Amino acid sequence: MAVDLKDFRGKITxxxxxxxxxxxxxxxxxxxxxxxxxxxxxxxxxxVAATVAGGLxxxxxISGNVRERQGTR
Numbered sequence: 758m759a760v761d762l763k764d765f766r767g768k769i770t771x772x773x774x775x776x777x778x779x780x781x782x783x784x785x786x787x788x789x790x791x792x793x794x795x796x797x798x799x800x801x802x803x804x805v806a807a808t809v810a811g812g813l814x815x816x817x818x819i820s821g822n823v824r825e826r827q828g829t830r
Contacts, residue, residue: 762793777791777792
């Protein structure tokens with residue numbers, strides 16, 4: 758089953774565009790596919806870090822909104 762994709766449009770820097778265009782020209786892949794892969798990998802790494810942090814927080818007995826408890830809202 759294919760994953761439903763969300764629509765996103767945004768602006769990127771000229772540097773990012775040059776590398777994105779270069780990757781497109783070198784591989785023939787669509788820019789949207791390249792960006793989707795990059796963002797998915799980034800989100801996956803953030804998810805892994807959040808999962809690890811959750812385990813560490815639980816082991817330390819820390820729960821809830823840390824910012825609220827520290828008054829740093």
